[in-house]
Amino acid sequence: xxxxxxxxxxxxxxxxxxxxxxxxxxxxxxxxxxxxxxxxxxxxxxxxxxxxxxxxxxxxxxxxxxxxxxxxxxxxxxxxxxxxxxxxxxxxxxxxxxxxxxxxxxxxxxxxxxxxxxxxxxxxxxxxxxxxxxxxxxxxxxxxxxxxxxxxxxxxxxxxxxxxxxxxxxxxxxxxxxxxxxxxxxxxxxxxxxxxxxxxxxxxxxxxxxxxxxxxxxxxxxxxxxxxxxxxxxxxxxxxxxxxxxxx
Numbered sequence: 001x002x003x004x005x006x007x008x009x010x011x012x013x014x015x016x017x018x019x020x021x022x023x024x025x026x027x028x029x030x031x032x033x034x035x036x037x038x039x040x041x042x043x044x045x046x047x048x049x050x051x052x053x054x055x056x057x058x059x060x061x062x063x064x065x066x067x068x069x070x071x072x073x074x075x076x077x078x079x080x081x082x083x084x085x086x087x088x089x090x091x092x093x094x095x096x097x098x099x100x101x102x103x104x105x106x107x108x109x110x111x112x113x114x115x116x117x118x119x120x121x122x123x124x125x126x127x128x129x130x131x132x133x134x135x136x137x138x139x140x141x142x143x144x145x146x147x148x149x150x151x152x153x154x155x156x157x158x159x160x161x162x163x164x165x166x167x168x169x170x171x172x173x174x175x176x177x178x179x180x181x182x183x184x185x186x187x188x189x190x191x192x193x194x195x196x197x198x199x200x201x202x203x204x205x206x207x208x209x210x211x212x213x214x215x216x217x218x219x220x221x222x223x224x225x226x227x228x229x230x231x232x233x234x235x236x237x238x239x240x241x242x243x244x245x246x247x248x
Contacts, residue, residue, distance in 0.1 A: 001030060003021045003027040003030070003031075004027050004028075004029070004030025004031040004033060004034055005030075005031070005034045005037070005038075006018055006021045006031075007021055007023065007027055007028060007030070007034075008031040008032070008033075008034035008035055008037070008038045009034075009038050009041065011031060011038075011165070011169075012038045012039070012042065012077070012080075012147060013038065013041070013042060013077055013078065013080075014076065014077060014078025014079075014080070015076075023168065025168075025171065025172040026172075028168055028169060029172040029173070029174055032150075032151050032169065032172070032173065032174045032178075033151075035147045035148060035151050036144050036147060036148045036181060036185070038147060039144035039145075039146065039147030039148065040143075040144050042073070042076050042143050042147075043139060043140040043144060045072050045073075045075070045076040046069050046072050046076065046139060046143065047069065047136040047139055047140065049065065049068045049069070049072065050065040050069060050133050050136060051136055053065060054133070054134070054136075062130045062133055063130065065129070065130070065133055066125075066126050066127075066129040066130040066133070067126065069125075069129045069139075070122060070125055070126055070129065073125075080227060081226075081227035081228075081231050082118060082121075082227070082231060083224075083227060084223060084224040084225065084226060084227020084228050084230075084231075085114075085117070085118065085121065085227055085228045085231045085232070086110045086111075086114030086115070086117070086118050087105045087107070087110075087114065087224040087227075087228075088105060088224050088225055088227070088228035089113055089114045089117045089118075089228075090104055090105065090107070090111040090113055090114040091104045091105035091218070091224075092217070093111070093114075097217070101217075102218065105218075105222065105224055121231060121235065124235060125235065128235070128238045128239065131242060132238065132241075132242070135245070138238065138241045138245075141189070141196070141200075141237065141241075142199075142234045142237040142238045142241070143234055144185070145185055145200060145203060145233070145234075145237055146203075146229070146230050146231075146233035146234040146237065147230060148178075148181050148182060148185055149182065149204065149207045149229070149233055150226055150229065150230060151173070151174055151177075151178035151181060152179065152207065153207065153211055153221060153226060153229055154166075154169045154170050154173045154174075154178075154221075154226070155170075155174065155175055155176075155178045156211060157211050157214075157215065157220070157221035158219070158220045158221060159220050159221055159222070160219075160220045160222060164222075164223060165223055166221070166222055166223040166226060170221075182204065185200060186200045186201065186204075195244050195247050196241075198240060199236075199237045199238075199240035199241045200237070202236065202237075202240045203233050203236045203237045203240065206232075206233065206236050207229065207233055210225075
């Protein structure tokens, strides 16, 4: 079980725990079970400074708090999901299909569109983080749910079969357990505050849409697309949360 946790942390963050972890189907499957917990760990690093600022009245400005949150997010994840986000944007912006699109996504260099949308993504996070400093719990929910949804994408999506990490995840998927995780998150949200169900459901619907979209456009779900979905789902959740926050 502990190997599964290590795999989850090493896959979703920059932290290297151990080189003795065996990447077999059992451990990779167990690793996906720990995706929500790893999301919780990431969120802890993201909110720790503004949380301490709120508790101890440290006087850190909202702009600097927001910048710290983004910096800690990038530090914790190693920018892995952001890299997948930019690769996916470069591919989708190429106005091509088939093998050429796939080649663009595999290119490690960031293109113009990838850089532009990365700036928009980080700017959006900066603005949103600044707006939720008094309700950091929403940030925790967004990060945890975006990683939880990845288990469903890995289960339901079509993967290329190149024997990469994304394929290993798919071959060792947790099946309908992913639905249980999603249902538990939504039930918890509803019991905590009924309107919190709205951002959860809308983010879930967008995820289902993205699975179908990428399978039609590209033909499969790749590791880059998993990174794209981790970033975009977190942003969608927070945007919808802000939309309903005045009633929460």
